[in-house]
Amino acid sequence: MRHFAIPSLSVILFVVPIARSSELLVAQPASKLWIEGTSTLKAFTCRAPEFTLKVNADGSGAVAAVLAGRRAVRTTELTIPSARLDCNNATMNEYMLKAIKANEHAAIRFSLTDYDVAANSKGAEGMVRGTLSLGGVEHPVAGAAVATDAGNGAVRIAGSYEIALSAFDLTAPTLMYGSIKVGDKVQVKFDMVLKN
Numbered sequence: 001m002r003h004f005a006i007p008s009l010s011v012i013l014f015v016v017p018i019a020r021s022s023e024l025l026v027a028q029p030a031s032k033l034w035i036e037g038t039s040t041l042k043a044f045t046c047r048a049p050e051f052t053l054k055v056n057a058d059g060s061g062a063v064a065a066v067l068a069g070r071r072a073v074r075t076t077e078l079t080i081p082s083a084r085l086d087c088n089n090a091t092m093n094e095y096m097l098k099a100i101k102a103n104e105h106a107a108i109r110f111s112l113t114d115y116d117v118a119a120n121s122k123g124a125e126g127m128v129r130g131t132l133s134l135g136g137v138e139h140p141v142a143g144a145a146v147a148t149d150a151g152n153g154a155v156r157i158a159g160s161y162e163i164a165l166s167a168f169d170l171t172a173p174t175l176m177y178g179s180i181k182v183g184d185k186v187q188v189k190f191d192m193v194l195k196n
Contacts (some may be wrong), residue, residue: 022074023055023062025055025194028154033080036114036145037186046087046096051080055194062196064146065156069119076112076186095173099165101135109133114142128159137168154195
C-alpha cells in the first residue's frame with residue numbers, strides 16, 4: 001500500500017511564485033530637469049527640454065504608497081538626449097555639448113540602484129542612489145529627494161544631486177581662449193510630476 005503525502009499550503013506557497021502586480025508611473029508635462037553650474041563669469045542653467053522617464057512600482061496604489069513613505073518603487077530609468085541640452089546661449093551650448101561628448105554618446109542615462117524613504121508631515125523624503133552614464137562613463141551618484149501630493153492622483157518628486165565632470169573623465173568647458181572657465185562641479189536638479 002502506497003502512502004501519498006499531501007503538501008501543506010505553506011510548501012505550495014513557497015514553491016509556486018506569487019505574481020505581483022506592477023504600475024507604471026508616467027512623467028507629466030509639468031516635469032522638469034535642469035543643470036546648474038558656475039563659471040568665472042557667471043552662473044548658468046542648462047535645461048533638458050526632452051527626456052524619457054520610466055518608473056515601475058508595486059501594486060495599483062503606488063502614488064499613495066510613495067507618499068506614505070513605503071518602498072513602492074522597483075525601477076527608475078531616465079534617458080536624456082545629449083544634444084537636446086539647452087543652456088540658452090548658442091556658444092555655451094556648443095562648448096557644453098563638446099565637453100560631454102554629445103556627438104559620440106547620444107544619451108545621458110540614470111538608473112536607480114537603491115533608495116531610503118521615510119514619511120514626513122508633507123509626504124515623504126529620502127536619499128536616492130543610482131548610476132549615471134555621461135560621456136560614455138558610468139559613475140554612482142546620490143542625492144536627496146522629497147515627495148509631495150501633486151493633486152489629481154499624482155505625486156511630485158523633487159531633488160538634486162551634485163556631480164563632478166572630472167569623475168566622468170570629462171573636462172569642463174573653457175570659453176574666450178580660456179578667460180571664462182566653467183566649474184568642474186554641477187548640480188543636477190529635477191522636479192517630476194508622476195501619475196499612472
